[in-house]
Amino acid sequence: MRLGVLDVGSNTVHLLVVDAHPGARPLPAHSHKADLRLAQLLDDDGAIGPDGVDRLIGVVHEALQAAEDKGVEEVLPFATSAVREARNADDVLARVRRETGVQLRVLTGEEEARLTFLAVRRWFGWSAGKLLVLDIGGGSLEIAYGIDEEPDAAASLPLGAGRLTAGWLPGDPPAAEDIRALRRHVRARIARTVGEFSRFGAPDHVVATSKTFKQLARIAGAARSAEGLYVQRDLKRESLEAWVPRLAGMTEDQRAELPGVSEGRAGQLLAGALVAEGAMDLFGVETLEICPWALREGVILRKLDHLTVT
Known part of the structure; x- marks a missing residue:
């Protein structure tokens, strides 16, 4: 259908x-x-x-x-x-x-995290073992962890790239003190949540979804979208940390000229990068694997599960 x-x-x-x-x-x-x-x-x-x-x-x-x-x-x-x-x-x-x-x-924030996790689990399969999944949207950051299709832990934090840009980064390019203030806010907020997930042990794979992570991976050297869904794409913390100060010094128009960055999201890219960097650092992640499926696919898969039962 x-x-x-x-x-x-x-x-x-x-x-x-x-x-x-x-x-x-x-x-x-x-x-x-x-x-x-x-x-x-x-x-x-x-x-x-x-x-x-x-x-x-x-x-x-x-x-x-x-x-x-x-x-x-x-x-x-x-x-x-x-x-x-x-x-x-x-x-x-x-x-x-x-x-x-x-x-x-x-959807509640937790439902977003759980449905996104379902999509990632189906994409990677059971052999991927324990997954830690991160998703940066416009309004929130979703985090989920588990070994089954339902995560053992799921959380939603008000750290979306659009929300943070509007509330914390008024300049173009933003002022250095505003960037530092946002960085402190992001890391303090994520740090409160890390313990909920670390008690389950180290994940076998750390996976990121969403346009923000895809664009960050692309500017850091990942394959273009034109090369297909099945090409492996990664984002390394070392590369991201090198890009954050560069993004901080760019105007929105300059960011829009970067490979894979859309004009509509260029203004939010720095805030998204600060959230991604903070999450990778605080969760001790060196490399993220980019998954092409996310929340929308999770909604479809849940619908199909219902059709299978009936």
Whole structure:
């Protein structure tokens, strides 16, 4: 069957269309994205303003039309931290439902971590052993650890690249004192969580998902996306540590010229790099393996599991 996953995230609204069948890997058939940056549309009270809701509804309508054009049988819609944390989330969800017919399922941070972990486990397989999975989104950092398909520990921290950029790095390029303050904040927040995971022992593989990690790996020398999903891509801490001061001295336009960095995410890349560097350092990770599957694939796989049971 052809399924569509509609992901209303902090940076983008992304419709991923896949051909999916129980017992088979989902095959991507179409992708439709819109840079909405909901996390940056919050007002001083933490609410998504009327203009932001209007834009969200318009983008959802476009995604539904794209899904119809591609023959999608069912759309699985969900929202993450930007909607989850908005002060007027209930009103936003009600208006989206009323004007588009879409009932957005708001995932908790822990659900995000668990579904991402499921996708990574299926990609790497049982032989990969114990996995530590890191995912940097626009609004949050997800961490999960385990040996089965359900992680033994999962956490979500408010350390998304978009959130931190908007709240901590106003300059272009940002001031050195702002970067140091953000670095301290990131590391203190991650350090509070490390103990929850370290008690399970060292992982066999440390895996990263998300656009931020993929872009960091690319500028550090990983293969281009055009070379395919199955090419191994890594991010070494040594390389990342060398890149952080370089990114700090660049303007947003200069970062956008780096290989693999999209214009829409260039402004967030430094904050994402500080989170990635802090996580790798505090968890004692020298090399991250990049996984092409993440939250959207996890949602699809969970749906297929349900279809298998029924």
